Each structure stands twice: as structure tokens, then as C-alpha cells.
Amino acid sequence: xxxxxxxxxxxxxxxxxxxxxxxxxxxxxxxxxxxxxxxxxxxxxxxxxxxxxxxxxxxxxxxxxxxxxxxxxxxxxxxxxxxxxxxxxxxxxxxxxxxxxxxxxxxxxxxxxxxxxxxxxxxxxxxxxxxxxxxxxxxxxxxxxxxxxxxxxxxxxxxxxxxxxxxxxxxxxxxxxxxxxxxxxxxxxxxxxxxxxxxxxxxxxxxxxxxxxxxxxxxxxxxxxxxxxxxxxxxxxxxx
Amino acid sequence: xxxxxxxxxxxxxxxxxxxxxxxxxxxxxxxxxxxxxxxxxxxxxxxxxxxxxxxxxxxxxxxxxxxxxxxxxxxxxxxxxxxxxxxxxxxxxxxxxxxxxxxxxxxxxxxxxxxxxxxxxxxxxxxxxxxxxxxxxxxxxxxxxxxxxxxxxxxxxxxxxxxxxxxxxxxxxxxxxxxxxxxxxxxxxxxxxxxxxxxxxxxxxxxxxxxxxxxxxxxxxxxxxxxxxxxxxxxxxxxxxxxxxxxxxxxxxxxxxxxxxxxxxxxxxxxxxxxxxxxxxxxxxxxxxxxxxxxxxxxxxxxxxx
Amino acid sequence: xxxxxxxxxxxxxxxxxxxxxxxxxxxxxxxxxxxxxxxxxxxxxxxxxxxxxxxxxxxxxxxxxxxxxxxxxxxxxxxxxxxxxxxxxxxxxxxxxxxxxxxxxxxxxxxxxxxxxxxxxxxxxxxxxxxxxxxxxxxxxxxxxxxxxxxxxxxxxxxxxxxxxxxxxxxxxxxxxxxxxxxxxxxxxxxxxxxxxxxxxxxxxxxxxxxxxxxxxxxxxxxxxxxxxxxxxxxxxxxxxxxxxxxxxxxxxxxxxxxxxxxxxxxxxxxxxxxxxxxxxxxxxxxxxxxxx
Numbered sequence: 001x002x003x004x005x006x007x008x009x010x011x012x013x014x015x016x017x018x019x020x021x022x023x024x025x026x027x028x029x030x031x032x033x034x035x036x037x038x039x040x041x042x043x044x045x046x047x048x049x050x051x052x053x054x055x056x057x058x059x060x061x062x063x064x065x066x067x068x069x070x071x072x073x074x075x076x077x078x079x080x081x082x083x084x085x086x087x088x089x090x091x092x093x094x095x096x097x098x099x100x101x102x103x104x105x106x107x108x109x110x111x112x113x114x115x116x117x118x119x120x121x122x123x124x125x126x127x128x129x130x131x132x133x134x135x136x137x138x139x140x141x142x143x144x145x146x147x148x149x150x151x152x153x154x155x156x157x158x159x160x161x162x163x164x165x166x167x168x169x170x171x172x173x174x175x176x177x178x179x180x181x182x183x184x185x186x187x188x189x190x191x192x193x194x195x196x197x198x199x200x201x202x203x204x205x206x207x208x209x210x211x212x213x214x215x216x217x218x219x220x221x222x223x224x225x226x227x228x229x230x231x232x233x234x235x236x237x238x239x240x
Numbered sequence: 241x242x243x244x245x246x247x248x249x250x251x252x253x254x255x256x257x258x259x260x261x262x263x264x265x266x267x268x269x270x271x272x273x274x275x276x277x278x279x280x281x282x283x284x285x286x287x288x289x290x291x292x293x294x295x296x297x298x299x300x301x302x303x304x305x306x307x308x309x310x311x312x313x314x315x316x317x318x319x320x321x322x323x324x325x326x327x328x329x330x331x332x333x334x335x336x337x338x339x340x341x342x343x344x345x346x347x348x349x350x351x352x353x354x355x356x357x358x359x360x361x362x363x364x365x366x367x368x369x370x371x372x373x374x375x376x377x378x379x380x381x382x383x384x385x386x387x388x389x390x391x392x393x394x395x396x397x398x399x400x401x402x403x404x405x406x407x408x409x410x411x412x413x414x415x416x417x418x419x420x421x422x423x424x425x426x427x428x429x430x431x432x433x434x435x436x437x438x439x440x441x442x443x444x445x446x447x448x449x450x451x452x453x454x455x456x457x458x459x460x461x462x463x464x465x466x467x468x469x470x471x472x473x474x475x476x477x478x479x480x481x482x483x484x485x486x487x488x489x490x491x492x493x494x495x496x497x498x499x500x501x502x503x504x505x506x507x508x509x510x511x512x513x514x515x516x517x518x519x520x521x522x523x524x525x526x527x528x529x530x531x532x533x534x535x536x537x538x539x540x541x542x543x544x545x546x
Numbered sequence: 547x548x549x550x551x552x553x554x555x556x557x558x559x560x561x562x563x564x565x566x567x568x569x570x571x572x573x574x575x576x577x578x579x580x581x582x583x584x585x586x587x588x589x590x591x592x593x594x595x596x597x598x599x600x601x602x603x604x605x606x607x608x609x610x611x612x613x614x615x616x617x618x619x620x621x622x623x624x625x626x627x628x629x630x631x632x633x634x635x636x637x638x639x640x641x642x643x644x645x646x647x648x649x650x651x652x653x654x655x656x657x658x659x660x661x662x663x664x665x666x667x668x669x670x671x672x673x674x675x676x677x678x679x680x681x682x683x684x685x686x687x688x689x690x691x692x693x694x695x696x697x698x699x700x701x702x703x704x705x706x707x708x709x710x711x712x713x714x715x716x717x718x719x720x721x722x723x724x725x726x727x728x729x730x731x732x733x734x735x736x737x738x739x740x741x742x743x744x745x746x747x748x749x750x751x752x753x754x755x756x757x758x759x760x761x762x763x764x765x766x767x768x769x770x771x772x773x774x775x776x777x778x779x780x781x782x783x784x785x786x787x788x789x790x791x792x793x794x795x796x797x798x799x800x801x802x803x804x805x806x807x808x809x810x811x812x813x814x815x816x817x818x819x820x821x822x823x824x825x826x827x828x829x830x831x832x833x834x835x836x837x838x839x
Contacts (some may be wrong), residue, residue: 077430093426519649524649528646
């Protein structure tokens with residue numbers, strides 16, 4: 001049950017097949033308004049696939065996805081974005097021929113109906129600290145900067161729910177702390193999140209609510225401490 | 241906000257001035273007409289290839305559909321030729337709508353399927369069993385409404401329309417969204433762009449330009465055959481001009497078509513094979529050494545290309 | 547009933563030949579993942595080579611085969627090293643190679659028009675004897691039988707090459723995954739240059755015999771043959787050379803039926819087939835199982 005009473009995302013029994021392989025095999029997850037859920041699990045457990053299906057990048061093969069009271073199951077990405085869900089990529093995919101500003105502009109213009117677009121772009125760049133290089137061509141950005149740009153474009157579409165896919169991967173410890181703090185700031189503006197992370201340590205700094213997946217299905221839900229005590233969780237993380 | 245349109249507007253006005261002024265000094269009107277035709281087709285192809293990356297090898301299909309659509313409307317419905325030009329554009333757009341599923345194919349597969357579609361359309365139009373409607377292979381005769389000067393200015397009108405469309409795409413958010421689709425469909429759709437709708441609109445705009453060009457061509461030429469208006473050469477010329485000039489700007493295709501079509505006309509007309517050879521080699525060299533066309537040299541020199 | 551039997555038999559013979567028409571394109575696609583848009587022009591070059599040798603020296607088309615193999619290996623290897631490695635490194639190999647080979651196609655067509663004029667050329671079909679032969683009571687020209695046998699031999703050769711030679715084994719590795727093949731120490735460029743030339747030679751051989759099935763050769767027939775070949779290999783299965791024969795057979799039988807029963811619409815068939823298969827069954831009719839072949 002949600003403390004503020006409102007459930008934002010409700011995924012039930014989600015299935016995604018690639019040929020004969022069931023990458024998602026009946027996974028369920030729900031997120032309360034404005035809260036962060038950590039999503040952990042070993043490689044290949046289906047975390048990224050889940051993000052891809054919720055955000056409409058992949059089409060699901062079964063189950064249900066409800067966001068803010070309406071079904072987004074099998075909707076195309078842009079409609080899901082318009083309803084208020086967006087995501088970032090583990091390997092960032094900026095439009096490399098365009099400038100940082102143009103990348104965010106596109107999202108501000110097409111991603112959300114309301115608000116002053118110029119202000120939205122400025123705010124989005126501000127929160128990820130990219131304002132200084134807004135006129136740079138995004139192909140020339142560092143890996144970390146491209147990740148931040150991905151976050152800024154997602155924010156410019158004014159999401160209520162943000163799916164953050166392995167944002168810490170490939171970043172230094174310093175950058176990691178900084179990003180964790182930034183995600184907390186984003187949460188304070190009222191945006192709920194699913195934060196996918198391979199390492200439980202990063203999730204621990206953000207939330208105590210963790211879902212652990214294995215083989216395309218739920219394995220565990222609870223706090224990090226409980227997870228560390230759970231035999232099954234320990235087993236899938238350490239291998240047998 | 242409108243200020244960013246000024247450079248493009250300058251280019252358009254210059255082109256208009258050239259084609260209004262030149263006939264006073266140079267009396268080969270049919271050359272000037274054909275030049276405008278290829279300028280318009282190059283801009284039309286630029287809309288779909290330059291902004292979304294789909295290379296329509298069967299672009300001539302829209303040209304032919306427009307020529308026939310316009311001519312049939314003029315002869316059977318007795319409408320005015322100017323209205324016929326509009327009908328030609330609409331017929332091409334309808335053809336484009338039928339072909340929208342092809343946009344599901346990527347890269348070279350789209351190109352070759354589109355080529356096949358234009359050939360299929362040609363064989364349908366030229367088929368003797370449709371003689372009652374299309375005159376089959378025997379061609380169309382519009383000499384009763386022939387008017388060279390009116391046709392000339394109609395072509396200029398279509399050209400201005402095509403340039404204005406590209407100027408809009410070059411400077412608008414919609415154009416930006418198309419460039420985003422070209423680069424990465426997933427990223428574009430997560431920015432909230434309706435990918436399928438946006439690329440279909442670009443496709444239909446591109447078809448509209450080619451269709452109107454075809455209809456004006458039919459009117460200006462008065463007598464034409466399916467083999468003329470569905471000739472693969474039309475696609476080939478247009479693609480070469482756009483590749484040579486450079487994509488996704490107003491000026492690139494204009495530069496390509498102006499230079500190459502003039503050269504073709506002054507050197508190659510008696511033995512077109514010299515030009516086929518020249519174009520062929522040019523394509524090979526462009527792909528290997530200058531894949532973004534002549535304007536990429538200007539851009540490297542930090543020159544703004546409208 | 548007679549017409550029906552004739553149509554089926556002729557369709558099978560045609561189909562086997564059309565398999566050969568697409569084979570070279572498919573084998574190059576298999577190794578390079580590029581569409582050789584000049585494929586039809588290499589077929590046309592084969593036709594003109596055969597015509598020239600027949601006209602000048604009275605060569606029997608069968609004798610042209612070894613000549614074509616030598617000529618197109620001499621052409622193919624330098625052509626490969628000139629273009630392909632550079633294209634593979636470019637930002638969009640699929641599209642740029644497509645455009646580049648289109649340029650090559652234009653050059654070939656122009657050169658042939660310079661050399662032979664823009665005329666149709668043919669070799670009389672009685673070079674293999676005027677008698678003809680009977681199958682199930684239907685009479686067919688001898689040239690058809692020879693063409694069918696040559697096409698079957700070409701498929702047998704490609705099968706033998708891919709499955710019973712060391713280089714063929716390496717070729718299949720490159721087809722499956724170019725990068726991994728390179729990592730495992732295969733000289734990918736040497737294999738690719740060889741297969742590229744083989745693809746051109748196979749196209750040329752199809753050209754040598756096209757007189758007897760398709761009819762007179764003209765310098766401008768290239769693009770049409772390229773589209774037809776593409777339709778055939780998409781029907782069979784892209785990148786699976788031996789699947790081409792299936793595409794050829796379907797096309798051959800279908801075109802024969804069209805010519806027998808709806809002749810005025812027969813020309814349109816390859817284009818409609820191409821579009822239909824690409825939209826509704828893009829993986830081809832052979833599907834996954836035969837893909838690795």
C-alpha cells in the first residue's frame with residue numbers, strides 16, 4: 001500500500017518473448033507516486049527488458065501495465081511519453097548530430113503539452129548541470145555527459161515516472177555520489193522512479209524499497225537489509 | 241523567431257529573380273523549364289531523403305502519377321490545367337499513401353522496394369488493357385490546352401513551393417523531429433515524436449512536390465508517353481543532384497541541380513552516354529570521398545548554409 | 547491440360563535458371579551484407595561477352611563459361627579491394643554501398659553503349675542444335691535443357707564449395723559473423739574478395755544463357771534484372787545462397803502461368819512479388835532453418 005494512497009504504476013504478470021526465450025516471465029512491479037523503487041538482479045534477469053517494455057520500446061506478449069489509472073500496454077513510445085513516463089539508457093543514445101540544446105528542445109516541444117518550452121529546457125539542463133555546454137554538438141560529449149543529456153531530455157518531457165537504467169555503470173565513484181544526489185533532487189520535484197542497478201550499494205543511497213528479479217520474474221521485494229539476509233537473493237547474486 | 245528564415249528566404253528570392261529575369265536574355269525556355277523541374281524534384285527528394293534518410297529510388301513513380309493524374313483530370317473532367325496540376329499533386333499523394341507501408345523497411349530495402357513500386361505503377365499505366373483511361377503505351381496528348389508561358393510560371397510556382405517547404409523543415413521543430421527520426425527512431429519517439437506520423441507526412445509532402453512537377457511537365461510538354469514520365473532516369477538524375485549538392489538544406493539540392501543539369505544540357509545532350517559515364521563515376525567518387533556533398537565543404541569552412 | 551503441363555515443366559526449367567540469375571547477388575549479400583546494385587549489369591556484361599565471342603570467333607556459349615570466370619575474377623578482385631574495405635568502414639555501409647554500386651551500374655551501361663551501340667543483341671537458340679527434346683510428351687528447345695543443366699551445375703558447385711572445401715567453411719564463418727571470423731584468424735578480406743568475384747562470375751554466366759530464356763540482350767537491361775534478382779533472393783531467403791533456387795522456382799513457375807493465362811500482366815509480376823514478400827514475409831520463404839546454409 002502506498003503511504004500517500006496513490007499508485008502510479010502497476011505492472012502485472014508481464015511477459016516478453018524473443019523467439020522461444022521468455023525474457024520476462026510474469027514479472028510484476030508497482031510504484032507509488034513520488035517514490036523510488038530500486039530494481040536489482042543479476043545480468044540477464046530481465047531488468048532492462050522490463051524498462052524497454054514499460055517505455056514502449058519493445059512490445060509485450062502478455063500481462064498488463066497500468067499507469068496513472070490507464071493501460072499503457074502495447075501503446076507506442078511517444079504516447080507513453082505523453083502520459084508521463086520516460087526513461088534513460090544504459091548506453092546513452094543522444095541525437096549526435098544535434099546540439100545539446102536541440103536534443104532537449106525536441107523533447108520539450110514534442111514530449112509535453114504544457115509550460116514555457118524555453119524555461120523547461122533551461123531547467124532540465126540546470127538540474128543535470130549541462131547549461132554551460134548547451135551549444136556543443138552532442139557527439140563530442142563524454143560518456144558521462146551523454147548520460148546526463150539523456151536524463152535532461154527525459155526530464156524535459158515532464159515525466160511523473162522516470163525509468164533510470166544503470167546510470168552508474170561506467171562512472172567513477174565521485175560521479176556516482178554526485179548522480180545519486182542529483183536523482184534525490186529530481187525525486188524532490190515529485191517524480192517517481194524505478195532505478196535499475198546491478199550494485200545494491202548505489203540503490204541503498206536512494207531508497208529502502210528494492211525489487212530483485214531473476215530469470216524474468218520477481219524474486220524478492222523489501223528493504224536492502226532484508227535482501228542481504230534473503231537466501232535466494234544471496235544465491236542469485238553470488239551464483240551457486 | 242522569423243529572423244532565422246531570412247537566409248532561406250534570400251535563396252528563394254534569388255532563384256525567383258533568376259527564372260523571371262533570365263528569359264529576357266536567354267531564349268531557350270525549355271532548358272530553363274527543365275532546370276526548374278529538376279530543382280523542384282531535387283528539393284522534393286530532399287524532403288524525404290535529406291530529412292528522414294529514406295532514399296526513394298522510385299521517386300519517378302510520383303512524377304509519373306502526377307503527370308497522368310493531371311492529364312487525365314484535364315482531358316476527362318475538362319478542368320483547367322492549373323487545377324490539373326493540383327490534382328496531379330493529390331494523385332501522387334494518394335499513391336504515396338498506398339506506399340506508406342514501405343516505410344517499415346530500412347535503408348537499401350526501402351530503396352529497392354520503392355523502385356519496384358514505381359516500375360509496377362509504370363507497367364499498370366502503360367498496360368494496353370487500360371487504354372480507355374490511360375491510353376496505355378500510346379501516350380497522352382494535351383496539345384489542346386498547351387500554353388508554354390503559363391506552364392513555365394506554373395513550374396516556377398511549384399519550385400517556390402518546394403523550396404519554401406524545405407526552408408520550413410530546415411528551420412522548424414518539425415524538421416528537427418524528422419532529423420531526429422533519421423538519426424535514431426527510438427530516441428526520437430522517447431522525445432515524444434510520433435515517428436510513424438512524422439515520416440508519413442514527410443513522405444506525402446515529398447510525393448506532392450513530385451506529383452505537381454509531373455503534372456506541370458505533362459502540361460508543358462503537351463505530348464508524352466508512359467516511358468517518358470516513368471523513366472528511371474528521372475529518379476537517377478534527381479538522386480545524383482541531391483547527393484552532389486548535399487542534403488537537409490535549401491541550398492544543397494539547388495547547387496547540385498544547377499551545376500549538374502546545366503553541364504548535362506550544354507555538353508551531354510547529343511550523346512547522353514557521356515553523361516551517364518560521368519554521373520556514374522561522380523557517384524562512386526562522392527560516396528568514397530564526399531558523402532555529404534558539396535555543401536559539406538562550406539560547412540567545414542564554417543559557412544552557414546541556408 | 548496440355549498447356550498446364552507445359553506451363554509447369556517450362557516454369558521449372560525457367561525457375562532453375564532464374565535461381566542462377568539471383569545466385570551471384572545472394573552470395574555477395576551473404577558475405578558482405580551489401581546489395582550489389584550493379585548485379586544486373588554484370589549479367590548484361592556476361593551476355594555481351596558471350597555475344598561478342600560468338601559473333602567474332604563463333605564461340606559456343608558453353609565455352610564462354612571458363613572465359614567469364616577468368617575475366618570476372620580479374621575484374622572482381624581489384625574492384626573489391628578498391629571499394630569494399632573502405633565502404634565497410636564508413637558510417638552507413640548498407641546505404642553507401644547501395645549508392646556506390648548504383649554508380650558502377652551507370653558506368654557499365656555507358657561503357658557497353660560506347661562499345662556495342664545502344665542495340666539489342668542475340669545468339670540464335672539453335673546453337674545447341676535445332677532438334678529439341680521431349681519431357682512427358684512436351685517438346686522444348688535444346689537450349690533450355692542446356693541452360694537448366696548449367697544452372698544446376700552452378701548450384702552444385704556453390705554447394706560443394708560451401709560445404710566441402712576449407713575456403714567454403716571459412717566463407718560460411720564470414721557469412722555468420724564477419725567480426726568473429728576475423729577474430730578467429732580467417733583472412734576475411736581474401737575470402738570476401740574471392741566470393742565477391744565468384745558472385746560476379748555467376749552473374750555473368752547467367753548472362754551468357756539469358757539469351758535463351760529472357761531473350762535479346764540490351765545495354766539498358768541491368769536495373770530491371772537487378773530488381774528481378776532481388777525479388778528472387780528475397781523470395782528464397784536473403785543471404786542463404788542455396789535458398790535462391792527456391793525463389794527462382796517460385797518465380798519461374800509463376801511467370802510461366804502469367805504468360806500462359808494473363809500474358810498482358812506478366813511483366814508486373816516480379817515487382818509485385820518483391821513488394822509483397824518484403825512487406826509480409828521479409829525473412830523469406832525458407833525461413834530461419836536454411837539461413838545458415
